[in-house]
Structures are given as structure tokens and as C-alpha cells.
Amino acid sequence: MTERLFLSGNEAVVYGAIDAGCRFYAGYPITPSSEIMHLMAKELPRVGGVFIQAEDELAAINMIIGASWAGLKSMTATSGPGFSLMQEGIGYAVMTETPLVIVDVMRAGPATGQATKSAQGDLMQARWGRHGDQYLVVIAPMTPQEAYDLVIEAFNIAEAYRVPVVFLMDEFIGHGREIVVRRGADKLVERRRPSDHEPPFGSKDPRIPPPMPRLGEGYYVLVTGSTHNEWGYRDVHGFETHYRLVTRLKEKIWGNIDKIFKYKVYGDPDARRIIVCFGSTCRPAIDAAERVGGTKVLRLITLWPLNYDKLAEELSGAEKVVVPELSLGQLVYDVAQVYPRNKMRVVNKVGGGIPIYPSEIIKALEA
Amino acid sequence: MGGQGIVFAATVLGETLYRLGYYVAQLQNYGASVRGGAVYGYVVFDEDEIVNPFIEELEVLVILHEQGRRRWENIVRKSRKIIYDKDLVKPVKNGIAMPIAEEADKHGVYRALNMVALGIASRILGVKGIDKVVDEVLRSRKNYELNINAYEIGLELAGRARI
Numbered sequence: 244m245t246e247r248l249f250l251s252g253n254e255a256v257v258y259g260a261i262d263a264g265c266r267f268y269a270g271y272p273i274t275p276s277s278e279i280m281h282l283m284a285k286e287l288p289r290v291g292g293v294f295i296q297a298e299d300e301l302a303a304i305n306m307i308i309g310a311s312w313a314g315l316k317s318m319t320a321t322s323g324p325g326f327s328l329m330q331e332g333i334g335y336a337v338m339t340e341t342p343l344v345i346v347d348v349m350r351a352g353p354a355t356g357q358a359t360k361s362a363q364g365d366l367m368q369a370r371w372g373r374h375g376d377q378y379l380v381v382i383a384p385m386t387p388q389e390a391y392d393l394v395i396e397a398f399n400i401a402e403a404y405r406v407p408v409v410f411l412m413d414e415f416i417g418h419g420r421e422i423v424v425r426r427g428a429d430k431l432v433e434r435r436r437p438s439d440h441e442p443p444f445g446s447k448d449p450r451i452p453p454p455m456p457r458l459g460e461g462y463y464v465l466v467t468g469s470t471h472n473e474w475g476y477r478d479v480h481g482f483e484t485h486y487r488l489v490t491r492l493k494e495k496i497w498g499n500i501d502k503i504f505k506y507k508v509y510g511d512p513d514a515r516r517i518i519v520c521f522g523s524t525c526r527p528a529i530d531a532a533e534r535v536g537g538t539k540v541l542r543l544i545t546l547w548p549l550n551y552d553k554l555a556e557e558l559s560g561a562e563k564v565v566v567p568e569l570s571l572g573q574l575v576y577d578v579a580q581v582y583p584r585n586k587m588r589v590v591n592k593v594g595g596g597i598p599i600y601p602s603e604i605i606k607a608l609e610a
Numbered sequence: 611m612g613g614q615g616i617v618f619a620a621t622v623l624g625e626t627l628y629r630l631g632y633y634v635a636q637l638q639n640y641g642a643s644v645r646g647g648a649v650y651g652y653v654v655f656d657e658d659e660i661v662n663p664f665i666e667e668l669e670v671l672v673i674l675h676e677q678g679r680r681r682w683e684n685i686v687r688k689s690r691k692i693i694y695d696k697d698l699v700k701p702v703k704n705g706i707a708m709p710i711a712e713e714a715d716k717h718g719v720y721r722a723l724n725m726v727a728l729g730i731a732s733r734i735l736g737v738k739g740i741d742k743v744v745d746e747v748l749r750s751r752k753n754y755e756l757n758i759n760a761y762e763i764g765l766e767l768a769g770r771a772r773i
Contacts, residue, residue, distance in 0.1 A: 249628040274642070358642050419663065420624050420636040523664075530662035596639040598664035 246425040252387040252416035253278035253320075255423045256346055257286060259391035260318050262428050263398035265344070266292035267317040269306035271299050271325060274358040275414040276348035279320040300325040304332030304345070311341045312466060314457035316398055320346035323365055324355055326372070333407055334373035335468040337492065340444065340452065342401035342434060344394065346410045348417040349569075351594050360596035361414035363522055364570035369409040370547045376489045378496040380404070380503060381547035383411040383522045387421045393544070399432040400503060404495055405452040411546065413569065415523040415598060437462065445473025445487075449494035497548050504550040508557070509540040515562040516608055517541055519554075519578050524567050524599055531604035538608060543574075555581035565590065565607045567599045611682065612674030612698075613647035615724030616640075620651025622751070623728060626743045627655045635663035639682075647675025650682060670734050672727040673699050674710065691773070693730055706773060713767055714760060722753070722760035729764015734773055741765065 250258070257279055260268075268283040270276075280296070287294040293310070297303035300321055307317035321329060326347045336343050349365045351357040369381045380400050384393045390412060397408040437443055437454035443464050446453045453473070456462035465475035470485045478484035496503065509525075510518075510532035518528045518540045525542040532538035541557050543549070554577065558564060564582050566575045567590035575589055588607040592599050617638045624636030638651035654663045666688045673679050673694040679686055679702065686692065692705035697712065710727065714720045725748075732740050748757045 249625055249634065359640055415637065415664075418638065420621070420634070421660070421663070422628060422633060526662040527664045530664075533661065600664060600666050601662060602666065 244425070244427055248423050248425055249420055250387055250423040251278060251418055251420045252384070252390040252412055253348065253418065254282055255387040255391040256320070256394050256410070256412070257282040258423075258425050259394035260344065260398065261286055261290055261292075262391075262425070263316065263395040264428075264431055264433075265316045265318050265398065266290065267307060267310035267315040268292070268319065269295040269297045269303040269310070269317075270319045270321065271297050271303050273322045273325045275350055275361075275417045276320045276322045276325075276346065278417070279346060279348070300328035301332065304329040304336075307343055308332060308336050308339070308341050311336075311343055312458045314459075316342070316344075316402070318344040318346065318398075320348065322348050322350045322358075323352040326365060326368065330368075330372040333379070333409075334375065334377055336407040337373065337377040337379055338468045339466050340405040340455070340492070341407065342398075342405055342455070343407040344397045344401055344410055345407060346394070346412060349411065349413040357594060357596070359414065360594060361523070361598070362569045362593050363413055363524065364573065364593065365411065366521075366546060366570070366573040369411050376493065378493045379406050379547065380408045380496065380545070381411055382408060382544060383546055384416060385522055385525045385542070387416060387419060387423050390416055391423050391425065395428045395431075399430070402432040402434045403452070404499065404503070405434065405455055406496060409547075411522065413523050414596070419523075442473035444471055444475050445491070449491040450498035452495055500548045500550050503545060504548060504553065505544040506553070506557075507542045507544060509542060510538050511536065512539055514539040515560055516565075517558060517561045517563070518565045518567065518604065518608070519543070519558075519574065520567055521546055521574060522569075524569055527599050527601045528567055528604055531601040531608065534601060535605055535608060549577055551577070551580055554578070558582045562586070563588065563608065565604060567591075567604050567607070569593050569599065611650040611671065611678035611686075612723075612727070613645065613649045613677065614674050614727075615722070616649045616651045616674070616727075619724040619728045620653055622725075622744065622747050623731065624653045625747045626740060627653060627737070629743050629747070630737065630739060632656060633658060633660050635660045637663055647677035648681045650678055650685070670731050672710075672731050673702065673705070674723060674727055676700055691734060693734075693768075693773070706771065708767060708771060710764075710767065713763055717759065717763050719756060719760035719763060722756050725757045725760035726764040726767070729761040729766075730768040731764075732761075733765045733768035
């Protein structure tokens with residue numbers, strides 16, 4: 244089943260999710276993500292799925308957590324203000340190891356900011372928006388086609404590692420229409436179910452995610468956001484239980500970084516002038532590199548966990564590094580960890596729905 | 611560029627060029643307000659895959675509202691063929707003034723000014739088979755009669771002006 248369609252990124256992400264096996268969606272509309280919800284409402288019932296318009300984002304995130312424990316691959320979509328409201332629930336999902344996909348179609352913030360204008364200012368929030376020691380996965384597509392392809396990947400990662408995955412889009416990708424080939428999923432990952440006497444919240448090797456029971460099938464399980472042992476029993480006093488739990492939750496993601504972390508190189512792979520970018524901003528970056536030559540584009544697909552060793556390796560020997568962002572600068576802090584600030588050039592632009600143009604990146608490359 | 615159904619016009623053009631077999635990227639910049647002219651929509655198309663849809667220089671630009679022209683002066687300045695409404699937009703350097711709104715009003719299709727603009731752009735683009743596919747696309751949407759009439763007025767206007 245391969246279909247060639249003309250879709251917005253928001254529409255593409257819906258078909259990707261459905262092809263990944265998503266069968267539950269709860270959400271609350273917000274520009275520029277609402278089309279995801281509209282299309283989900285139409286398409287999910289056709290494949291036997293369930294769609295719910297929640298009363299707000301808090302309800303939405305908690306509904307998809309419940310649906311996930313009931314055995315369905317679940318998703319919600321929102322934008323900055325709604326994403327802020329969902330943080331508590333996302334933290335709970337990390338602690339309870341609940342597979343979810345949360346789509347954040349970024350707009351200019353903070354607060355209500357500019358609802359219809361694209362931005363990339365939620366990067367740090369996607370990684371660090373919750374309190375406590377919590378680790379999840381953040382993936383960023385750069386085209387509507389990738390909104391389709393990579394959301395399938397996002398579901399696979401969520402299922403494989405029992406973790407919420409933030410799918411970080413922006414208004415340009417969400418509302419921009421392009422050709423999208425609906426090619427179906429190459430592979431689908433399904434969460435592992437526990438056999439008898441297998442604990443649902445622990446494993447000897449922290450890199451191996453524990454199996455997840457499906458509520459309603461007779462497996463007695465306690466699901467709590469409080470510190471718990473491998474059987475789910477609360478322990479809100481002891482050091483051991485807490486330390487073991489949070490280090491395992493971290494190691495479950497960072498210990499698998501070689502499998503999770505993905506990036507792609509465009510332009511001249513040996514060039515010593517390098518652009519580091521993510522999301523829609525990579526497109527003018529690739530264009531700029533092609534126009535001037537002698538430039539490599541290092542495009543991060545996985546934004547969290549971020550493999551700093553790989554980043555350092557790719558940037559070693561670089562004479563100049565340019566970091567374009569539709570924000571006042573967030574990715575720049577990652578680059579600064581492995582590359583001297585004085586040789587770095589930034590291109591920051593946000594608000595008004597104005598993209599970064601290749602000419603601006605070229606100017607920074609040649610400055 | 612304007613605020614009279616510009617995003618819809620861009621959607622129709624994008625869908626049309628997609629059906630004609632091109633690689634297409636259709637983008638827009640719009641606001642949260644229901645009224646106002648600070649909206650633009652554009653389409654990039656090519657026989658090859660589109661690397662970057664974020665461009666400053668448009669081959670063809672039709673301006674229907676002064677607000678848009680003012681806000682996006684950089685795009686207006688860098689665009690090549692500029693058509694603007696002679697009554698709704700202040701004179702644009704190197705642009706061609708046309709009685710777009712006047713003609714639309716005369717033919718009772720003022721509500722579909724966006725389609726008149728689309729007709730003008732289509733005529734200038736001169737892509738083979740474009741009119742037939744625009745017709746097909748419009749048939750699948752609401753207000754077909756009104757839209758197609760307005761589109762044809764646009765074609766005629768551009769034809770008369772010999773651009």
C-alpha cells in the first residue's frame with residue numbers, strides 16, 4: 244500500500260501514527276497543531292481506534308497514559324501553551340514507564356506568544372520540562388514526509404523502551420503542504436508483555452526495559468508516580484529504591500544511545516565549515532551549503548538523548564560552526580559543550596512567521 | 611499577498627501543480643485575526659525534489675492588500691514579476707497595476723478575489739494543462755461556480771494586460 248499524497252505535516256503525522264498502530268488519541272485543539280486532532284477524529288474510528296476531545300491538555304495527557312496501560316498505542320498533539328500544561332503528566336509517564344507519543348508543533352512563545360508563527364523554542368522544554376531526574380526521547384522531523392516516517396519511528400522507540408517520545412515539529416512543517424509518500428511501516432515494535440513472575444518495573448540489566456502488563460488481563464499491577472520497587476510497591480522513604488529506580492530509568496535511555504540517537508550529514512562531509520541544525524531550519528541550511536559549497540550540514544534527528552561524543556567527533560577540526568535556530572538559541576548550548584564559542588556563529592530569528600533564509604546562513608558562514 | 615482567501619488560493623495552486631506531477635511545497639504566513647490583509651501564501655514547484663521551500667525571491671507575486679505589502683517589503687522588493695491591485699495597494703516599484711478588484715466587482719465575484727488573483731498567477735506561470743486541473747480541484751471544493759468564474763476573469767485580465 245503506497246500512496247503518493249499532497250499533505251501538510253500535521254496531516255502526515257496522523258497517517259504515520261495510524262500506520263504505526265496508534266489506536267487512541269486524546270487532545271485539546273491549539274494552533275498550529277489542531278489539524279492533527281481534526282484528522283484523527285475522522286480517521287481513527289475508521290480503523291477501530293478511539294478519539295476523544297478532552298476538556299483540556301491535562302486531561303488529554305492523562306487519558307493517553309490510561310489508554311496506553313489499557314494496551315493501545317496512544318498519542319496526543321499540542322503546541323507550546325498546551326505542552327506546558329502536559330508536563331506533569333509526561334513526568335508521570337516517564338516514572339511509570341508508559342509508552343506515548345506527544346507531538347509538539349512549536350509556535351512562538353513564551354506564553355500564548357504568536358499562535359500562527361513558527362518557532363523552535365521548545366527544545367529545552369521537551370528535554371527538561373519536568374521536575375526531577377527524568378529522561379525521555381525527543382525526535383524532530385524536517386519535512387512533512389519525515390513527519391510521516393519519523394512518527395512511526397517515534398512509536399517504535401516508545402514501545403521498545405517504554406518511554407514517552409516527544410515529536411518536535413514546528414508550524415512550517417505542520418502547515419506546509421508537500422508530497423508525502425504513505426509507504427507503510429517497515430517494522431513495528433510492540434511492547435513486551437510479562438511472563439509469570441516477571442517484574443513490570445525492573446530488570447537486572449538497566450538497559451533492558453521491563454515488560455509491560457495490559458490492564459484488564461488479570462495481571463495485578465500497581466502503577467504509581469511515587470518511588471516504587473520492581474513490583475510497583477511504593478517506597479517513599481528509602482535511598483536504595485529511589486536511587487536504583489531513577490538510575491535505571493536514565494540508563495534505559497542513555498545506555499541505549501547508540502540505538503536511539505540518529506543524525507544525518509548533508510553537503511560536503513569533509514568540509515571544515517559546519518552547520519548544526521534540527522527541524523525545518525535544516526532546509527535553508529542544506530540549501531545554503533549547496534549554494535556555497537565546502538560546507539557540511541550536521542542535522543540532528545534525535546535531539547534527546549544527544550550523543551555528545553558523536554557531536555564532538557563530527558565537529559573536530561571544524562574551522563567554523565554555524566548554528567541557525569528559530570529561537571534565541573538553545574541548540575547552541577549543545578554545540579558549546581564540544582566546540583569553542585569564539586569560533587561559533589549563530590543565526591537566531593523568531594516571530595512573525597519569518598523563516599531563516601539561506602542568504603542569512605551564507606552570511607554567517609562567510610563572516 | 612493580501613487577506614482575501616490567500617491561503618485557500620495557495621492550497622488550490624499547490625494541489626493543482628501536485629496533480630500535474632510536480633514536486634510542490636506550499637506555505638503560508640497568516641495571523642490569528644479573521645480580518646486584515648497581512649497574509650501571504652506561496653507555492654514552490656519543480657520537477658526535482660524541493661530541498662528548501664523557504665525562499666525570498668518569488669517569480670510571480672500578486673498583491674491584493676496594502677497591509678501585506680507593507681509588512682513583507684523584503685519579499686516584495688526581491689520578487690520578479692509583481693502584479694498589484696490599482697485601488698487596494700499603493701504603487702509598487704517595478705510592479706504592474708491592474709484593476710483586479712474593480713473587474714471582480716463588475717462581474718459580481720468580489721467575494722472570490724483570491725480566485726481572480728489565482729487566475730492571473732496561472733496565466734503568467736503558463737504551466738501546460740494548469741487551467742483544466744484548477745477546474746478539477748475547484749470542483750472538489752465549495753462554491754465551484756463562483757470560484758471558477760472568478761478564476762476565468764483573472765485569466766482574462768492577465769491576458770488583456772499581455773504580461
